[in-house]
Amino acid sequence: MILRDPVSEKFRKWLVIRRAAQISVVGMFLLFPLTGVAWIQGNIGAANLFGLSVADPLSVLESIVASRRVYVPALIAAGIVIVFYLAVGGRAYCGYVCPAGLFFEASSAVRNAVLKAFSRPKRTGWNVELSPHLKYYLLIGVLAVSAVTGVMTFEIFSPIGIATRAIVNDFAPANPNAQNLERVAVAGASVGLLVLVGIALFEAAFSKQAWCRFVCPLGAFYSIVGRLSLLRVRIDHTDCALCLNCQSDCPAKYVLDRPLAKEQEFVTMGDCTNCGSCIDSCPSASLKFALRLPWQK
């Protein structure tokens, strides 16, 4: 992890915060399997945090359309999560929480290192760019297929679920306080992990974070939440020299287009993960997190 931005020479505060958050999320879910301290139980699909039941809102939505039934406690658990991301930014989930996201970022780091080692400067290597709209079609598709088949569809291939279960449920006995300490889950040690590794290899070879940017239905879901979120990046044009350092570091570059063109004050597009890379890399401190009301531009 490079702690200083190579161009602006600034300390990358948000990167550090983000890595700390991503690692704590995994650590949080490992607390019980590793120590038997039952403060936090569950995994990324649903969890019990100090007695508060929270659930992945997309999973709950799928379960509602698949079972044609609303189970109120699950709806409340999902609602709490939605309210949280409405406050901190929809795809902040992607930047700070998602364990698969962390894994795919690692694959980008490998890609960068390989390109640096073997290419002349400026070479970008193979690069596949798809449309960021693709993921919305997948989101609709996943919900439609869940409704038709009555089976929660995203869960079947979700690398997020697979990665998390591999780490959380496969690592140790499910219940370390049990009388017999047999390993219980087998979710990770299986072909499921191939999905994860396959995506990571594809990304390392052809396209950085392609899953997150173009495919992930959960990312699409949080992108919609993000449009209404309160915490967003604000640009102040007084000192901005349009060096575009921010945009070159941004994982979703187009979200900065309009703010940079002075058309908007805020990054309003849902694909912004509130990762803060732009803030870290701006040499003139023109970017900041600020409170945005949903109708503000």
Next chain:
Amino acid sequence: MVRLKQTVERPDEDTYERRLERVQEHVAAMSRRRFLAIPGILGSVIGGAFAVFEIELLKGKKFHLRPPGALAEEKFLATCLRCGQCAQACPYNSVRLAAAEEGIAIGTPYIEARRIPCYLCEDLPCIKACPSGSLSKEITDRGNVKMGLAVIVDRQACIALQGLRCEVCYRACPLLGKAIALEFRPHEVTGKHAIFEPVVNFDACVGCGLCEHACILETPAIKVLSLADAKGLMGRHYRIGTKTG
């Protein structure tokens, strides 16, 4: 910042105004670009149809015991969030999460009776832990659990039916005497011995699998089957005047 301003205000063509123009042109160009909705919709419909076909093929592949209180399999696959909290709550590590090889059931909890059966806890912590209602909170009494039904699947292998004393399944049952009873009858070959036949009462059996786990054979003669596999259904036109309770 100072360093930057110097590069910015050099009197060559790369001025701030030029850069702003370029950025604005780019935005204008991007907003003129239209995403091709037709191929997207077409692709989704074809992909969706394919996914539906695949899922229908994979449905009902194989029977697993689900944890106590589990909804019927089709409702279970529609609601379980695959969070593993039931597994974490189980004091016997009975509940496993399915691997990807299980197809559409990936990540869902199941119990392999021969490995670790369900010990049918008095307080059913697995049901309490479930956030999705997939393990129904309506089941509060362990006697009302219905995970499956135990069946002597091989009468020729069960040693009790060969006239040997065994009754291990009978002793293992948490609802001893209610879910499995022993029926005695004379051994026809020797004439002096008795056969102690374990007989499952479907009304009481909860399907916990303790009997299957306990069976002393290398492959158990008693197995828990799904309700659909185990239960027969009488035609409505039968009138049984001699029904014995």
